[in-house]
Structures are given as C-alpha cells and as structure tokens.
Amino acid sequence: GIQVEQSPPDLILQEGANSTLRCNFSDSVNNLQWFHQNPWGQLINLFYIPSGTKQNGRLSATTVATERYSLLYISSSQTTDSGVYFCAARNTNAGKSTFGDGTTLTVKP
Amino acid sequence: DGGITQSPKYLFRKEGQNVTLSCEQNLNHDAMYWYRQDPGQGLRLIYYSQIVNDFQKGDIAEGYSVSREKKESFPLTVTSAQKNPTAFYLCASRGQGLNTEAFFGQGTRLTVV
Numbered sequence: 001g002i003q004v005e006q007s008p009p010d011l012i013l014q015e016g017a018n019s020t021l022r023c024n025f026s027d028s029v030n031n032l033q034w035f036h037q038n039p040w041g042q043l044i045n046l047f048y049i050p051s052g053t054k055q056n057g058r059l060s061a062t063t064v065a066t067e068r069y070s071l072l073y074i075s076s077s078q079t080t081d082s083g084v085y086f087c088a089a090r091n092t093n094a095g096k097s098t099f100g101d102g103t104t105l106t107v108k109p
Numbered sequence: 110d111g112g113i114t115q116s117p118k119y120l121f122r123k124e125g126q127n128v129t130l131s132c133e134q135n136l137n138h139d140a141m142y143w144y145r146q147d148p149g150q151g152l153r154l155i156y157y158s159q160i161v162n163d164f165q166k167g168d169i170a171e172g173y174s175v176s177r178e179k180k181e182s183f184p185l186t187v188t189s190a191q192k193n194p195t196a197f198y199l200c201a202s203r204g205q206g207l208n209t210e211a212f213f214g215q216g217t218r219l220t221v222v
Contacts, residue, residue, distance in 0.1 A: 031209075086151065096167070097211065099152045
C-alpha cells in the first residue's frame, strides 16, 4: 500500500515564527487531508487538498501530486497551534487512508 | 448538530472483560472507521466499513470485533483476546467516493486494569 512520511517529527518554535511541515507519499494520491490533533486528542480537519493550494487564515497547504508531496505552512504561530499534525493519503476507492506518523509542534510563548 | 459522537469519553475495565465502544454519526456517511492510537504514536486502522452489513479488517484487527447493522452506527468491541487494550480509540466517517473528507469523533480513552 501507499507509504506516508512526515517531517520533521518534532518542531519547537517561538511564538510568532513561521513553519513548514512536509508530507511525502510513495504513490499518486486522489485524496489528501491535513489534521491537527488538539491536546484533548480530537483530530480537527485543516485541509482537504489532493492537489493545488488552499489558505485558511494563518494556515495554508500545497499539494504537488506529480512530485508526491504536500506542505502545510503555519505563519505567525501561536501557542494554541501546538499539538500533532497528521497528513493522510488515499489513492484507491477501496476506502482506506494511510496516516503519517505526525509532526509534533510546540510553540513557546 | 451534525457530527460523529463517541461514547463514553473515558472507560475503565478489568482485565478479561469485553467492552464495547460506541460510534454514531448523523452525517449520512456510508463509510466508517476505527483507529487505535497509543501514546506518542500515529493512528492504526482496526476495522472499516464501506456499507451497511459489510466490514473489512484493518492493520490490527486481532482481538477486536465490529458490526454495522445500521448506517449511523459502528460499534467496536474490544475482546479479552486483545493483549494490550489500553489505548485511545478514534472513530471516523466519510461519504462514499474518492473525493470526500473524513471526519473524526472525540475519541474514547480505554484503560484496562
């Protein structure tokens, strides 16, 4: 099946800094999502982005499907951005997505 | 409100007992999923169902069982055969087809003592 790798595994920032999280996948994808896991464990949908670029406030994402990667940008980070960011990719209609191992982001005040 | 509801939020059980975790959705989604997450780890797929009365094993199905008798409901039973049942369990659902987003419930934290 498809392999998904996220980098870096851990990231520590000062409040106000910008960051880029990366998601590489081993095969072409038809479906890619970014999630933020909050301190209570819930996964919050950030972006559904199988290709192209989207922006939502301080967050934006770009997927270059032909080169098999997706990037999540966080600008002017805040302490509430802390948590684990997961990407999940899917390339068949069999119903399963594959999750990366996540990037743990810590934003310090 | 539309969404996915998992209950209970916290669950404690004695070793050797079966326990059933609830997952209900009112999004009219066809597909539903159960994931397990251990501390500091990613999500691992236990079971999934794409349609009522049908389900498939995921990557770590041993020691778990599911049913899908109704579109809205996909309960997960953690049996006594599961060697390390203490974990955080997440349920998700999505509409049918490739171009659909998955949405997650709030999770159930199971502790077996």
